[in-house]
Amino acid sequence: MRVAIIGGGVTGSSIAMYLDNLGVDVTLFEKNDLVSGPPICHLHAGGNLYREITLKEKIALLKESIDFIRLYPQAIDFRPTIVAVPVDDEGEPEDLIETLEILKNEYKKMIEKDPKNKVLGEPEDYYKLYYKKDLEKLKEKELVKEPKTLDEWMIPFAKYTNLNKIKYPVILVQEYGVNVFRLSAIAKMILEKKDIVRYEEAKVSKKGDKWIVNGEEFDYLINAAGFKSGIVDDALEFKRERLTEFKAAYVVKNKKFDFTWPEIIFHGKRGTPKGMAQFTPYANGIFQLHGMTKDITLFDDGLVSSDEESSYPKLPNHFIEKIEKGWQKEEAASRAKRAIKHMSKFIPEFKDSEVTYVPLFGAQQIPGRDAELRAVEISFEENYARCEVVKASTVTSMADSIAKDLSKRFGIKYKKQIEIPEILSLSDEVITKKACEIAKSRGYPEDMGKRNFSELKS
Template sequence: MASPHIGIIGGGIAGSTAALHFAEQGLNVSIFEQGQSLVDGPPICHLHAGGNLYREISEQQCIQLLKESIDTVKLYRHTLNVRPTVIAVPTQDNGQPEELLPRLQVIQKAYQQLVAQDSSNQVLGEPQYYFKLYSKDELINLAQQNTPELNSMTEQSLDEWMIPFAQHTDLDKLKYPVVLVQEYGLSVFRLSATVNLALEQLPNCQVHTQTQVMGVEPKGKQWQIAFKPTDTQTSQAEQTIKVDYLINASGYKTGVVDDWVKMPRSRLVEFKAAYVTHWQAGSAMWPEVIFHGERGTPQGMAQLTPYPDGFFQLHGMTEDITLFEDGVAESTEESSQPKLPMYLVNKIIHGWDEQQQILRTKKAIDHMAQFIPSFATATFGGRPLFGAQQVPGTDITLRAASVSFAGDNYARLEIVKASSAIEAARQVEADMRQKGYIVGQPDQFEGHAEKKVTPSSQLGMQQILQKANILAKQRNYPTALAKVGGIRRNEK
């Protein structure tokens, strides 16, 4: 058959990555997104290259996240904030640091093997430096040292990254050892800039932003998508387009499309938020810091994500901070679309009351200050990053998920973490090849996107930073969240 027309509903990380994947192969793509620009959804801040934030997930999920993260870095090479992550277990927590070690060793070995297979997989530094353990005495000694200049630091400067942590953390509140691991930061604004700039250069990809999909129905062996611009200044009538293969990348609204096409699927939807703070005592050379805790309890995990200019993003896995008491909804026999309470849906559509934003941000600051006392002086830094996340099936702790198929030409992208997006696109491609929608040689770019001349691979850091800065302003966030944090690698 001729080159198929691929329709993608949803322009978040999953849908945009799929659009980029197929369009850079010369396939005909139409992508539909309600927002003003692509990748305009829930917060992402962390690469999850090994899944060490989550004690409850399996080693298999950790290794899957490691592999997917490496591929993500190779595709979106200008989106990394290259700085490690500290994993600490508080004394009040039931867990033990020693429980983390076998898994860390398994992940390190897997990374070593991936690098041995292909040297371009070495995107997380040298495998031997993937993690390092610190005793209390070592941290006390590091606390006496001067904080190094950021521009003097390298990916091997593991001890230097620990200095601000050692100086500011209440070390008596932790169990030992403390772990430093090469899980890096990910900039949602630079990732968004990458896909927006790259797809602009591909005439075979039609990007419909500020567009509401009104429905989908079968037309012979094709799907007909009805859509309408949401821009109130235009009074265009509803339009339709026929596609040969439909990709549902609607995020937390994936079940809506399932209902339209009569392909039922069990899933959960969870509303979550992260908080933007400014800390005068902070600097851009902080590592990310995770204090483990039991999810959903007042002692839930506390996560400190650093950005330039003293800005920090906070998660607190309690119902007063990141989670919400009635923030998880599940699908039913009547509908594949879980229904969140209207007040949470209104947050997604219309934003938050400012007083509520400030109140929850203050709770996030207090939650972090129990471990880093001087963080109590941090202030409200901007509106929260928030949104709803789908989780396929019934296990809310699932973190490594990618795609499911139904019928002959329908795929759902069901990623939970941003790093799973490229793997999901590849699985859809494999399905299309198996069913004859794509014929010819396998994807010349697969696994080696960074080696080929493609619009995304030709983008330079300055070009991306300029666009990312514009996107941050458009979305009313501090431009510090778009800047490069951590070590600057020598890239064009």
């Protein structure tokens, strides 16, 4: 029994390693490089960065994120995230607290079920609330090179944020970072060594109960082609409603802020000039910025949908050119400058940051018609699995669902793979070296391949 996977992003690569570890004969087709798609910067362990999604989705994201950390511990920055609500935002911090308490209890139940699930620290430390008086006290503290306590993580925020621009309480939550370059390094070192990857564009067709990919015959087909998933569906005459959205984040450097930061989120209404501002730290003063406005991360014509004639939402050509050929330097710089300005409304001294000219960008597919959807179920046809990942953490549940389907259809020996020994055996040093090489080869600062903070609190 042979399985073909189309697409070597975080989804296709993870599923390939998962199935290979079960002894499945798998071949992965990827036109470009492994794990090189849309920007990934955090897990969404509870979905606290998105106010719009349902509690059910938040709980699903929490559970999937915990599995993801156990699968890829060497790609995780174990540092918390601060969530703040601006004074001119229509939301209130209290709106988030009830959900946080539910998520904390869900996390506690998961640890009771399996102690290895304690990867987000102690349940009682899942989140903590800070009022203005608390931050005023922390503002007087010295910065800590290697924060060990929740209060130590809050010191940079207290020192540099305009505390009059936000509502209280401010929330610190155990939402960790994910490093796309380290994920790429892990995938390449394992899959290339096993000769599982074919670096070629996949052409697919059906012949009886078999799938033909580039002239080879397979028994089972997995569509993990990202925003091009609809092209595969069209070739096989499957109908599927979906959206595709082009988004970008911007890489900047700030020499003054070269110390250990948490991630910071300033909430805002998506698509408006006051859209969410997101500040993701890397090593040595490198930051990744999102601004959920139409002149920073979002684009006026960046959200498109499938239609009756095709399952493939067609992005305007200028986005396809960005994906295939890269950005014009002037546009990359102007959007990065706007991202810096957007963040500087809350962290004034951040205005002196320097832009780089290679954004993190890509097209994200979303099944159905709900652009706010974040937790996604896998979908199946006969001997065909369709993986439309909106958030990277969902790949573990998708891989598990496919393994169960293969067990049912072909009788493979099924066992849930939460940890894969070959991934865990890779040393941090080896991954860092490879990740820095990948970052440099793609035009990004080498420091983006390093872990910003890697101590896992027990």
